[in-house]
Each structure stands twice: as C-alpha cells, then as structure tokens.
Amino acid sequence: MSTSSGSSSSQSPPTMASISDVSALFQTAKKYEELNVIGTGAYGTVYKARDLHNGGQIVAMKKVKVALTEDGIPLSTLREIALLRQLEAYRHPNIVRLLDVCHGGQSSERDHQLVLFLVFEHVEQDLDSFLKRAPGPLSENRIRSMSYDILSGVDFLHSHRIVHRDLKPHNLLVTSNGRVKLADFGLAKTYDTEMKLTSVVVTLWYRPPEVLLGLSYNTAVDVWSAGAVLAQLHTRTPLLPASCDSEQLHAIFRLIGRPPREEWPAGVCIMAESFPDYPPKDLASVLPRVHPHALDLIKGMLVFDPAKRLTALDCLEHPYFTEEPLN
C-alpha cells in the first residue's frame, strides 16, 4: 500500500523521510522467541517464550488483539496498560511481574488491529494444575499461607481500584516456592472491545450472585471468588461446580441459603421465588476437618449481600491469619 512518503519527499526541499518510510526500515531482530502455547483463554493466547535480550530468560507472553479506532489505540487500553505498568513499580509479591509490553505492528491493513504482547515472568504452574497434581491434602500451613497470598494480592488490587473480576485457580499462579501470584487482570476494558472466542467455556464456579443476577458489582466480587478458591484449597475440589447461570445460583443458595424475600435485591428480573427456600448449610459439613477460624473466614466471604461481605483487608485481619504467626 502506498503511503504519503513517496511524493512528500519531492515536494519540500529539506527532505524528511516520512514516518512510514522510517518505520519500514526497522525490520530488525525479534526480541522474544515463542516456544509453545501455555494456555488459551477467552481473550488471548499465552506463550512460553525466550527473552533474547536477557540471556534467554523464560517468560510468559500474552498476545492480546486490540481493535484500532479512528484515533489510534483506544484510550481505555492505554489507561489499562498505564495502570498495569504503574502497579509494577510496587513489585507486590503476590502479583505476577509484568516485564515488558510491546506490539507486533499492525497485523494486517484490512483488520484494524494491533497485536499487543504483555510479557510476564514465567511462573511454574497455575493453581488449577497445582491442586490437580497434589498427591494428597495440603498441609494446614500451606493452605493458610496460600490463602494469605491470594488475599494480599486481592487487597493490593483493590487498593488501586482494580477489580479482578475473574479470580479462579486458572488465574492464580503458584511459584516453585509455593507462593501464589495473581495473573490476568487489569485489561477488562480492552477485552470488552474485543470479540471473545465463543468456543472457550467461561467458568461460572467462582462467580458471585450479584454478577449472576446481572446487578452492578464492585470489588466485593473478588472476595466472593477468593472465598470459593479458599474453600477449594482445603478440599482440592471446586466448592460450587455448576454448568449454567441458573444452576450456579441454585448451587450457591443451596450452600448459603436463599436470601429472604425482603433481602432480595431490587431491580433483578429473576424473582426470589424462582428458587426453593433453601436453608443455609453448615459450612463445617461441606468442609469437614477444617479449622473453625478458616470456616468463619470463608463464611464471611461467601455472603450474599456484597455490602455485608468482608473486604479483602478485613480478611487479612481475620483471626485465621492473626492468631498464629504465618510461617
């Protein structure tokens, strides 16, 4: 495709190469060598890659396609990347390191897309595979420290006004030292503008009732999801597995009880009566042999009303963590 370059140079004497000309000259060596696909999510593919500029260090590279607008890269994407970069300055131990952001140029002239590469530190495995591979129950200390890691990461995001929105074992990474780091957050607006791969099944198991009911939501959604994950650390099986929205709500109400009609949120199309009047279950019966402090914490996280749910900071100050020192 011809650009402005050719004729512009003939026009004005102090000849200036056009930007397009110049950028075409920069076809230099790649910076990362893709090795293999680690994960395919709904919005992008994550590759294992080698960082050729840093001694071949292994990294995780997430490819995200961004639709370009009339005015270039969308503001929302720029804001989100700016924030992710800014968060990185804190080097929070429970947040996966974002090492680099780059783009692969425009993928093609016809689709107005830019492929973004977010380069993360490579972490051994995600919590899902960690739990699947665990030979037996995790030790109480391990569970407690992993729980604390998750909540610290969540609290950190919330303190920066970021809602993760999709906390689940697949998005929690476990390092070789058994520390947990949060991944896959902060690009919600960028994702929203992109076409989602419909073939990828999105798990509902960690989704809080307000989201399933189509209500507005806030940081409390992450506390719910974290509660479901914490429970799973004890049992190594998901707490609330279900296969569709309504089944998920049934599963939730079977556990925590259907809220009384007067507590049913206004403005929901689904009526309280759609569900049997499930009584709340004793969490101890679902999570046998779990310390009462842990049960109390998880119970406080799985509260129907987001406003009555513990905050991540509340969780960190819960006796489950404070009564005995973490090691």
Next chain:
Amino acid sequence: MPYWYYDKKDLQNTPSFRDGIPTETENRYRKEGARFIIDTGSKMDLGYNTVATGVVYFHRFYMFQSFRTFPRYITACCCLFLAGKVEETPKKCKDIIKVAKSLLTEEKFSSFGEDPKEEVMTLERILLQTIKFDLQVEHPYGYLLKYAKCLKGDKAKLPKMVQMAWTFVNDSLCTTLCLQWEPEVIAVALLFLAGKLSKFEVADWNGRSAKHTAWWDMFVEDITMELLEDICHQVLDLYSPQTQPSGSDSPPVASSTKLPKNDKSSVTPPTSASPVIVPAKPAVTPLKNGAELKPELAKMDMRFTYPGYPGLPPYPAVYTAPPPVLPAHPPPPLVYAEPPPAPPGARFPPVNVPPPNFFPPLGKRPPPPRAPLPPRPYYPPP
C-alpha cells in the same frame, strides 16, 4: 521495568549525538519540541499535567531515537496526542494537527508529510514501543504544592514564591531534568530556587524534626547543596541569552558531511560567566552552608531574568498561575470515555517496529518510596 534516569554522560551520548548532531543542537531541538508541546497544549486548553506528560514522552523518545530520523515537531504532536489519551483529556488527532499547523511555518509543517494524520498514527505505535508503554508519568507540580504547604515564613511572600516555582517547573520541561531526577527532587530544587529569588525565608516547617537540617530533608533523603544548585542552574540557563543562534531548523538528513566534534557543547552550566561584573547583591540569608552558596547565588541573580526583573527574557510564563486551590490528588477515576469506533475502510500503513536497541542501565536507583496505602472501602461505592 524501564528505567528513565540518566547521568550526564548518558545524556550526551544520545542517538542524535551518535547520528552527528551536536549536543547543543540537540538541546535546542529538545527545547523547541517541548516548547511546541506546551504551546499547542495551551492553545487546546489541555491541562499542565497532560502537557507535562507529553513533554516527558518527548524527552524519553529521543533517548532511543535520533532527531535526524524523527523530526521534532511531528514527534511533539504525537507525544501530546498520546498524553491526551493517557491523562484522559483526549483530543482528536486531526484537531491537534490543525493547531500544530497554525503554530508552525509551512516549511516546518512539511515534516508532517502528505497525510499528517496517518503519519501521527504510525508514529504513535513507534512512540509507544520506544517508551516501552511506560505511560504513567509523575510531575513535580503536586509535590511542589505539597511541600510549599509545609513551609512557614512571610505569609505575604509565599504565593509569589510558589507562583515562581510553578513557572520554573513549567520551564524546566524545556530541559532534560525529567531524564535526570525524580519529580520530588525537581520540586525541592525549584522551590528552593524560587525561595532564594523571592527572598522567602523558610523560618520553620510543619513536621520538622531534630534530624532535619533543611526543610527538604523531610521529603527527600540525601539532597546535597551541589545537587540543588546544579538543578537550579540547568533551569536558569534557559533564561541566559542563546549561545547559538537558532540556525538550521532541521538536521540535514543523511548529509555526507557529518558534524564531527561538539566540543563546545556542555550539559553543565558554564562555571564562569564571562564579561559580567558580579554586582553586590543584597545578602541572602545564609543557610547552613551559606558560605558556598553566596557566590553561586550572586552568579544566579546575574544571569537570572525572571519576568519582573530588569532585562526580561524572551521567555513567556506559560501558565498564568498554579491552581488557586491546592488540589487533592484523587486516584484516576475508573470511568473511561470510549473513543468512537473506527469507520469502515480506514486504513493504516504497515508498520513493523523493532524494540529499541539501546537499553538504559537497570536499577541504578530504587524508585522513590511510596506513601502507605490508604484503607480501602468497596470500590466503586454502592
């Protein structure tokens, strides 16, 4: 993580310098580019924050790219365009170009090519890659106001002093200070300078403790007097008459006669100002180490031509005043304004941008300490 602070040696050995552009010329290009961003931004009613962010992008960009490859005015435009989006004060690319055109001579505007908007769009991607998507930039303004709030002294002089310091911060954008020091340090230095020049004596300060020998010890550790003076001189040098006439407007592209030496160039201010007699200035209140300071200050005053002093510089203050009310600093709002979707059939030229091949040294200085996090309620509130 990219590291954006350089020592003076790095600041001399830039891509433009390696490309045969003398340091003096490069500094002039930087100054003109920064000034152009400021002028364009002001004309479009963009706030000081957006303007400053654009200028920082501009300076960072040319730590990796040459002025010979990327003409300064279109880069400046692109920096302002990107800063507008990042700071959530977006301006349409075509509107920025329109204003730019009105501010530039036809010859200078010719560097925008035949399709200026496409050029800026392409450059946006190069810019992003070059500044490594490190988009969030802090500026001295907020620190300046925060520090000034703590100072105790002649109440009548304080506003004027802060105003002067604010103008210095604006003008410091035309220097490479943002590539040398964190915004906290620049804020301290320029407040210090304004204090000296407006004869504002810091009698005391809020939060003073026994271990503080000067007010800034409270905010930034280990600031030496040499450092403060060096920063002040870099800003004051802007007001001294140009040593070099602003000759050629653009670097000769791919000229065979490369400019070999640049021995005249110096990043540091001249140590002896030539034929001027140092007038006996009213003694400035000596600080702890006032002995070293006094002669320096005399020199500063001599070269200083701040508006209101005799011998005004051709240097307008860009912004009339700091915001009247000290702004609180709310974190960025979560609301995003979506730009309109791309119209069908818009096209972009192919671009394949490499990683910059020059990497700044890592970890020379740790990032400045962060304030403790506030307690957090649910966000957004119900």
